[in-house]
Each structure stands twice: as structure tokens, then as C-alpha cells.
Amino acid sequence: MSKDYLLYGRDLIFREVHSAIQLTDRELTSVNQRPAISRINGRYRCERCGAAVRTKKPYPCICGGNCLYCSDCLILGKVRACDTLITLEEPNLFAPVHPASLRWIGCLSEEQRNASIEISRTIHANEERVVWAVTGAGKTEMLFEGVGKALDANKRVCIATPRVDVCLELAPRLRQAFPDTSLAVLYGSAEEKYTYTQLVIATTHQLLRFKEAFDVLIIDEIDAFPFYLNDMLYYAAAKAIKQQSSTIYLTATPDRLLKKRIKAKKIKASILPARYHGHPLPVPSLARLSSHASLKKIDSNCYQHMQELLNQKKRFLVFIPTIQLMEDVMKKLVILFSQFSFDSVHSKDSQRKEKVSKMRLGQYDFLVTTTILERGVTLSGIDVIVLMAEHRVYTEAALVQIAGRAGRSKEYPNGEVTFYCTNLTRGIKGAVREIKEMNRLASRKGLLK
Amino acid sequence: MSRCLWCNEEVMYTVSIKELVTFHCKNRPLCLGCSRQLKRLDSFTRCSGCSRISEREAHCQDCLAWRQRYPQLKLKHQAVYAYNGFAREMVKQFKFSGDCELAAAFSEEIKELTRCRRRSSLVIPIPISRSSIETRGFNQTELLLESARIEYQRVLENAFQREKQSKKTRFERLESPQPFIVRDRMEGEIKGKNLIIVDDIYTTGRTVYHAAQLLSQYNPASISSVSLFR
Ligand SMILES: [Zn+2]
Ligand SMILES: [Zn+2]
Ligand SMILES: [Zn+2]
Ligand SMILES: [Zn+2]
Numbered sequence: 001m002s003k004d005y006l007l008y009g010r011d012l013i014f015r016e017v018h019s020a021i022q023l024t025d026r027e028l029t030s031v032n033q034r035p036a037i038s039r040i041n042g043r044y045r046c047e048r049c050g051a052a053v054r055t056k057k058p059y060p061c062i063c064g065g066n067c068l069y070c071s072d073c074l075i076l077g078k079v080r081a082c083d084t085l086i087t088l089e090e091p092n093l094f095a096p097v098h099p100a101s102l103r104w105i106g107c108l109s110e111e112q113r114n115a116s117i118e119i120s121r122t123i124h125a126n127e128e129r130v131v132w133a134v135t136g137a138g139k140t141e142m143l144f145e146g147v148g149k150a151l152d153a154n155k156r157v158c159i160a161t162p163r164v165d166v167c168l169e170l171a172p173r174l175r176q177a178f179p180d181t182s183l184a185v186l187y188g189s190a191e192e193k194y195t196y197t198q199l200v201i202a203t204t205h206q207l208l209r210f211k212e213a214f215d216v217l218i219i220d221e222i223d224a225f226p227f228y229l230n231d232m233l234y235y236a237a238a239k240a241i242k243q244q245s246s247t248i249y250l251t252a253t254p255d256r257l258l259k260k261r262i263k264a265k266k267i268k269a270s271i272l273p274a275r276y277h278g279h280p281l282p283v284p285s286l287a288r289l290s291s292h293a294s295l296k297k298i299d300s301n302c303y304q305h306m307q308e309l310l311n312q313k314k315r316f317l318v319f320i321p322t323i324q325l326m327e328d329v330m331k332k333l334v335i336l337f338s339q340f341s342f343d344s345v346h347s348k349d350s351q352r353k354e355k356v357s358k359m360r361l362g363q364y365d366f367l368v369t370t371t372i373l374e375r376g377v378t379l380s381g382i383d384v385i386v387l388m389a390e391h392r393v394y395t396e397a398a399l400v401q402i403a404g405r406a407g408r409s410k411e412y413p414n415g416e417v418t419f420y421c422t423n424l425t426r427g428i429k430g431a432v433r434e435i436k437e438m439n440r441l442a443s444r445k446g447l448l449k
Numbered sequence: 450m451s452r453c454l455w456c457n458e459e460v461m462y463t464v465s466i467k468e469l470v471t472f473h474c475k476n477r478p479l480c481l482g483c484s485r486q487l488k489r490l491d492s493f494t495r496c497s498g499c500s501r502i503s504e505r506e507a508h509c510q511d512c513l514a515w516r517q518r519y520p521q522l523k524l525k526h527q528a529v530y531a532y533n534g535f536a537r538e539m540v541k542q543f544k545f546s547g548d549c550e551l552a553a554a555f556s557e558e559i560k561e562l563t564r565c566r567r568r569s570s571l572v573i574p575i576p577i578s579r580s581s582i583e584t585r586g587f588n589q590t591e592l593l594l595e596s597a598r599i600e601y602q603r604v605l606e607n608a609f610q611r612e613k614q615s616k617k618t619r620f621e622r623l624e625s626p627q628p629f630i631v632r633d634r635m636e637g638e639i640k641g642k643n644l645i646i647v648d649d650i651y652t653t654g655r656t657v658y659h660a661a662q663l664l665s666q667y668n669p670a671s672i673s674s675v676s677l678f679r
Contacts, residue, residue, distance in 0.1 A: 059549035062586035071548055078547040080586075324482070 005196040007031060009090035009156070009213025011048060011239065013083050036083035037068060046070035048079050049208050050235030072232065073208055087211045090242065092154050094198040097180045102148030104141075104177040109278075111447060112142050115270040120146040122268065123216050123246045130249045130262060133272035134281055134438050135375075135404025139250050140170065143218060144177050146248075151181055151198060155215035158200040158240065160207050162233070164188070165377055166221055168353075171201050207236040217241045218248045221375055223255055223397050252375075252404060253397035253434070273438040274447035279413035280439040282406045284386075284399070284432055287420045302387065302420050303336055309383060310340055310365055316383040317359075318368045319402055321391035323348070326370060329387070333368065344368040375401040380409035389419035389428050399431035453480035454554045455539065478554040486535040490528055490679060499654060500528040500679045515658055522661050522672065528651055528679030529558045536678050540650065544589050552589070552596040555677055559597035562675040563645055569670070571642040572601040575656055576629065579607060589649050593677065601647070602638060605629045605660060625655065629663050639667040646674040 003021050014033060017023065023031070037053060038045050044053035051072035058066035058081070067081040108116060115131060122129040123146040133139050143159075150157050159174070161167055164187045171185045182197035186206040204219065217237060241247060254262065262269040275281065287301060309316050320326040323346045330344050342364050345355045352372070359367045360379055367373075371393055384406045389399065399419070406415025419428060442448050451460050460480045477484075496503045498512030508516065516523070530536055543551040563572055574590040582588075594601045608630045631639070646660050657674045664672060 055550055059592070060587040062583060069547065069549070071550060074542070074546045074548055 003027060004088055005093075006194065007086065007088035008093070008196055009087070009210055011085050011087050011209055011211035013048075013077060013079060014086045015083055016077055017086060031086045031088055033084045033086050035081075036079045036085045037070065037081045044068055044081070046073060046079055047085055048076070049073035049232050050239070051232060073205075075205060076208060085211075090156065090213045092156055092215075093196075094154055094156070094182065096154065097151070097178075100148060101151040101178050101181050102144055103179055104144050106141060108141060109138070109276050111272050111274060111445075112138055112276065115272055116142045116145050118268075118270045119143060119248060120149055122146070122248065123150050126215075126244050126246045128247050128249075128267055130251065130254065130258065130267055130269040131272070132251055132254055132262065132269055134275060134442075135252045135401060136275040136277075136281075136378075136408045137252075137272045138276035139220070140173055143248075143250075147199075147216070147218070148178070150216045150246075151178065156198055156200075156213060157216040157218070158202060158207070158210075158214045159218045159220060160202050160204045160237070160240075161220040162204045163221060163375065164203055165356075165372070166375070167201055167203055169377070170220070174199065174201060204233050204236055207240045208232075210240040212239070212242050214241050215245050216248075217245065218250065220250045222249045222251050223253050223258075253400045255397065271441075273445065274442035275407075275413075277410045277413050278447065278449040279407065280442065280448055281435050282384075282403060282415050282417045283435050283439070284403050284417040284419045286389075286424070286428065286432070287418055288424075289420060289422045302385065303332075305385065305418065306337070306366070310337070314383055315359075315362070315364070315379075315381065316366045316385055317373060317379070317405060318366060319374070319384070319386045320368060320370060321388050321393045323370060325388070326368060330368060337365075340365040342366045342368065345373070346370040347372045371398055371402070373405070374398050375404075377405070378408055379405065381412035381415070382406060382408075383415050384417045386417075386419045386421075389421040390423050390425045394425070394427050396427045396430035396434065399427055400434055403431065403435060451477070453483055454478045454551055455483045456480060458482070476556075478556070483535075486533075488531040488533055490531055493531075497525060499524075499526045499651065502531065511654060515654055519658060519662055522658065522665060524654075524657065524661055524672065524674050526651055526654070526657060526679070527562060527673070527675045528677065529555075529562060530678050532650055532652075532678040540678070544585065544649070547585060547587075549587060549592055552592040555593055556597040558677060559593050559599060559647075562677070563594075563597075563599050563647065569642050570645055571604070571638065571669075572599055572645045572647060573604045573660070573664070574601050575646065575648040575660060576603070576605050576607055590647055593649065594647060602635070604631060604635045604638065605663070606632050627659050627663060628656075629660055631663065631667065636667050639664060639669050641668065641670050644669045644672045646672065648674070648676045650678045651676040 003023065013036060034047060036047055038047055046053055049070060049072050051070060053068050054071050055068050058068050061067035061080055061082060063082040070079040073079060119129065119131065119142060131139065147157055159170060167185060167187050175183055178199060181199050183199040184195055184197040186194065186200065186202040217240060219237060237247065261267045320329055326344055326346060343355055345352050345367060347370060355367065356377055358364055382405065384402060386402055403417045406417050407413045421428060452458065453460050458480050460477050490500050490502065493502045494504065494506060495501060496509040496512055497506045498508040501509055503509055539551065542548045572594065574588060574594060577588045608628055644664055646657055648657060651657060661672050661674060
């Protein structure tokens with residue numbers, strides 16, 4: 001493969017590319033180069049991630065001088081003031097797939113089918129759309145038709161999501177649906193994995209390495225992005241798409257701003273209030289604890305609750321706000337439930353993937369987790385317990401997502417969700433209201449069994 | 450309100466009585482949650498030769514071996530934090546991702562380490578290899594000293610192009626030949642001074658002992674060595 005393929009639609013640090021694949025002078029004249037850190041009105045901005053440069057002063061640099069650097073996108077390799085970014089225009093050089101890219105044969109519910117048609121049309125018309133679908137609505141299947149048509153029209157398509165877990169869950173399903181289409185899954189910082197493909201599944205961070213590459217960009221779980229990084233996400237998305245292109249936002253829990261835009265019809269939206277299996281979303285029950293947040297108080301109520309679930313052979317997830325608290329609670333659980341099989345998992349856990357798959361295979365009776373399992377991960381037949389639901393990590397969106405882990409499968413559609421809290425926060429109230437609202441909407445539309 | 454250099458959360462502390470009385474508020478670069486994950490070595494029993502956490506204060510096996518090999522040096526290496534998982538993550542971000550700003554997280558600690566009660570002291574950072582200069586662009590130890598506003602002298606330099614330390618096995622590191630030389634016109638600076646050798650991490654002790662052994666030939670008044678992590 002010629003070196004050009006590695007640069008089509010990419011936005012890479014010249015120094016990094018050059019040390020990996022030496023570019024000849026002739027090749028260098030054909031690529032587009034621009035400074036990686038620009039200066040506009042006396043302010044420095046990183047051109048790769050769009051952030052204002054926060055470094056307070058220049059530091060000794062590999063160029064021999066002193067340079068500012070961008071601390072916001074360090075995870076993708078350091079961008080220094082002396083760096084340039086290089087790109088080659090995206091030419092869409094893909095081998096056509098006959099007779100059609102999409103090989104998925106499956107059934108969509110009527111609601112899913114309607115959304116699927118709307119998505120297809122939006123992609124065809126190079127427009128924007130929000131798909132607001134409750135957890136368990138079956139979003140991925142609704143994308144297939146639109147993506148298939150785009151691929152057949154020789155368009156380059158990217159599905160991006162803030163979470164690595166979601167990427168890893170999406171990849172096999174798309175590979176199965178589009179078996180003859182070239183597909184790359186990009187996450188983490190390893191650049192060597194990159195190959196030029198028509199279909200790209202990537203973390204939103206990886207989008208920063210693209211420039212005007214995609215005809216279709218689908219952003220899944222758009223609300224999962226930490227709030228303070230939102231600007232970066234929008235910058236990344238805007239940079240990665242071509243001028244003529246379509247963007248689809250998927251979410252189960254749009255933030256207030258997005259809801260406002262939907263209500264004001266500033267952006268087209270498909271709203272799916274019901275799950276594919278037609279059962280309502282489990283409404284969380286609130287177990288209020290009178291005293292000030294203390295784990296001792298949770299003891300009596302919650303541990304009893306867990307014991308009951310275990311007696312009934314029901315499997316469940318226990319959400320705990322911080323790693324520190326999780327460690328404290330685990331010490332107790334190990335003593336209380338020594339005869340059961342369980343474990344804990346958090347964002348920095350190296351065995352995270354193994355533990356989740358063990359839970360999925362039924363090798364654990366329950367799993368204790370921080371918010372990392374709040375979304376993307378689908379486990380069937382589980383109940384959900386949230387400890388200290390008043391904690392500030394539990395935003396409305398996070399709680400809706402967490403509650404959405406329960407009752408996912410057709411076989412066990414009525415999972416139970418319990419929030420243990422000492423006081424009712426906006427997040428808790430909002431989450432319960434939102435879930436009830438979606439159930440009402442679904443029932444009014446006649447979508448519930 | 451400042452933000453934690455590591456996790457970007459707002460830094461919230463209760464002000465101590467002493468700070469209230471003296472109106473001197475310490476700058477806190479890390480939030481409480483993050484600073485708690487760094488374990489101070491002085492809360493443990495340590496080997497008096499290398500600050501390693503140990504059952505006894507007597508010299509550990511490694512230190513005994515060093516003493517046998519360099520009887521005249523008698524280093525009492527001082528370090529502030531245990532090089533635990535969290536410290537490793539920070540060092541990775543600082544050195545290998547090149548997040549120079551993190552140096553400011555340790556200003557107080559570096560000041561504490563290099564505070565010399567004796568006059569005519571000379572702070573000497575361990576130099577980094579040419580290949581590290583090429584890929585990283587900065588000497589992490591010098592950055593640490595600079596952000597703590599500690600004056601230092603580049604007394605040492607690398608004698609030859611070295612492979613990266615971290616890629617060598619422990620044995621190879623212990624057996625490696627003297628990597629340093631004293632820079633031109635620096636010999637005179639050393640004589641009669643109280644030298645403080647500074648490194649970011651003390652692992653086997655090999656680096657520090659090389660530096661001390663070389664410097665001891667130029668008649669300093671004393672040699673001590675310090676590092677942020679051990
Ligand atoms: Zn940046
Ligand atoms: Zn530079
Ligand atoms: Zn912090
Ligand atoms: Zn020792």
C-alpha cells in the first residue's frame with residue numbers, strides 16, 4: 001500500500017509520520033501542512049483538538065528551543081508549537097462490494113423501522129439528526145440500512161463513541177452486518193493499528209486524527225462525554241467530516257441543550273420511547289436513608305436487600321460512586337457474602353474486560369462497579385442497586401443509563417432498580433421523571449405490551 | 450479556585466490553623482484524593498541507606514553490597530514518595546507523554562529534599578541520555594528543580610550514547626560501566642562543596658552510585674543523594 005493511504009483524510013503530526021515512514025521531498029510537496037499550534041489574536045490554540053493552549057510557559061523541546069505544548073490531547077502524542085500537522089485530501093478509494101454491503105437479515109420493530117428510514121434519508125440528504133432512543137431500544141440495528149446505502153454509494157463512514165467499551169461492543173456487530181467492507185477499530189493511543197478503511201469505528205478522541213475524511217459520521221452515546229470535554233468533541237466531529245456530509249447523534253439521555261434544540265425543531269429528531277421488546281423501562285424505587293450519608297446505615301437496608309436477591313438467585317450490579325468507597329464497601333462484602341462469587345471493577349482495572357465477560361457468562365452472582373458500567377455494556381437478566389445515589393457523579397443522564405442496565409432481555413424484561421440515597425438530588429428526581437415520561441410517551445403511542 | 454494538576458477536579462482543602470494565623474496559604478497543586486494516593490516514605494520504617502520500605506532501619510542487602518563496592522561513599526539516599534502504581538502513572542504522564550506542567554505538582558517536595566542546612570552546597574541533577582533528549586526534549590529532573598526554583602549546576606553529562614535504562618534488565622543495569630563525565634571547567638566547582646545529587650526515581654541505585662563515585666574524585670566536602678520516588 002502506498003504511503004498516501006495512511007494520510008487520506010488524516011490529521012497527523014508530521015514528525016510522527018516522518019519517523020515512521022520517511023517521506024520523500026516529492027511526497028512532502030503534495031501533502032498539506034499547517035502549524036499544529038496557531039496564534040489568533042494573541043491566543044494560542046491547538047489545531048488538532050481545538051483547545052486553547054493551557055501550558056503557562058514554553059518548556060525545553062526536542063527542537064532545541066523552548067515550546068508551548070497542548071496538554072488537552074497529550075493522550076494522542078504531544079503536540080508542540082514547533083510541530084506541523086499533515087493531511088492528504090480524502091479521495092474515497094474503496095473497492096465496491098457486490099451486490100450490497102449490508103448482509104444483516106433481522107427484524108426491526110415498527111418503531112425501529114420508522115427511525116431506520118428517517119436515518120437513511122438524513123444520510124442521503126447530507127443532513128443532521130438526533131436519534132433519541134431509550135436504553136434497550138436497539139439503536140445499532142436502526143443504523144444498518146442507512147450505513148449500508150452510504151457504503152454502496154462509495155461514502156466513507158465513521159461510527160464514533162466516547163467509550164472504548166462501546167467501541168468494542170459495536171465492532172463485532174458491524175463486522176457481521178458488513179462482512180465484505182473494510183473496517184478499522186481505532187481506540188487507545190496505538191497508531192500502528194491504523195489502516196485505510198471505508199468503515200471506521202473509533203473513540204471520539206481518535207476523531208482528532210482525522211480531517212475532512214467522512215461523508216457520514218455517527219456519534220453514539222454523545223452524552224457520555226465528560227462535560228468539560230464537550231467542546232473538544234464538537235471540534236473533533238466538525239473537523240473529521242467533509243463539508244458535504246451527514247452527522248447522526250445517538251443518545252438515550254440528551255442534555256438540556258439538545259432537548260431544547262429538539263423541542264425548538266432546530267435539529268431533526270427521531271424519538272423512540274420504547275424498548276424493542278415492548279416492555280416499559282424499569283422505574284427506580286427510591287430507598288431513602290434518614291441519616292447523613294454513612295455506609296453503616298446502608299448496611300442494614302441494602303445488605304439485606306442483596307441477601308434477598310441472592311436467595312432468589314437473582315443476579316445484580318451494585319453501583320458505587322468512587323473507587324475509594326468501593327474499596328471500603330468491598331471489605332464488608334467479602335465478609336458478609338463469602339459463600340458467593342462476586343468481584344469489583346473500576347475504570348483503572350486492567351482486568352475490566354475479563355470481569356465483565358465473567359458477569360455476562362453468569363460466573364458471578366453479582367458485580368460491584370463504579371460508573372464505568374453505566375452504559376454500553378449489555379447484561380441480560382440483572383437487577384440494579386445504586387449506593388449513595390445522591391453523589392455528584394450521578395447526574396440525571398448517568399442514573400437513567402444505570403437504570404437502563406436492568407430488564408434488557410426479552411426473557412427478563414422487568415428488572416428491578418433501587419437507588420439508595422440520603423437525600424433527593426436534582427439528578428435523582430430528574431432521572432425518575434425522565435424514565436416515567438418515556439414510559440408514558442411509549443404507552444400513548446401504543447408501543448407497550 | 451485552582452484545579453488539580455492530575456485529575457482536573459477542583460482543589461478544595463480546609464485551611465489549617467497555622468495557615469490562618471500566618472496568612473501563608475500553601476499552594477496545593479493536587480487535590481486531596483490524588484495527594485492521598487501518593488504514599489510518603491517517612492511514615493514507614495525504611496532502610497537508612499536507600500529509603501526503601503523495610504522491616505528494619507539497618508542497611509538492606511543492596512545497600513550492603515554498594516557499601517562493599519564503594520566503601521568511601523556511604524550514601525544515605527533520601528526520597529519522598531513510594532514509587533507505587535499511582536506514582537508510576539504520574540511519571541509516565543510527566544516523562545513519557547511529556548506533560549512538563551506536572552513538575553509543578555512536586556515543588557514543595559523538591560524544596561524539602563534540597564533544603565541544605567550547610568552552606569556552599571551544589572545541586573547536581575542526573576543528566577539524561579542523548580536519545581531521551583531527542584525523543585523527550587527535556588530533562589525531567591531539571592524541570593522539577595526549576596519549578597521548585599532551586600538553583601542547580603549541570604556538572605555531569607553523558608559520556609556516550611546510551612540505550613534507554615528502562616529497557617535494560619536489572620543485571621545489565623547493575624553491571625553497566627560509568628556513563629557520566631564531569632563537564633569541562635566544572636571540576637573546580639566541586640571542590641569543597643556539599644554536593645546534592647538529584648534524580649527523579651531511585652530504582653537500583655546504580656545511577657546515583659555512578660554519579661557519586663565520579664564526583665568523589667574531585668574532593669567535595671560531602672555527597673548526598675535525593676530523589677522524588679523510591
Ligand atoms: Zn490539543
Ligand atoms: Zn519545539
Ligand atoms: Zn486530583
Ligand atoms: Zn537500602
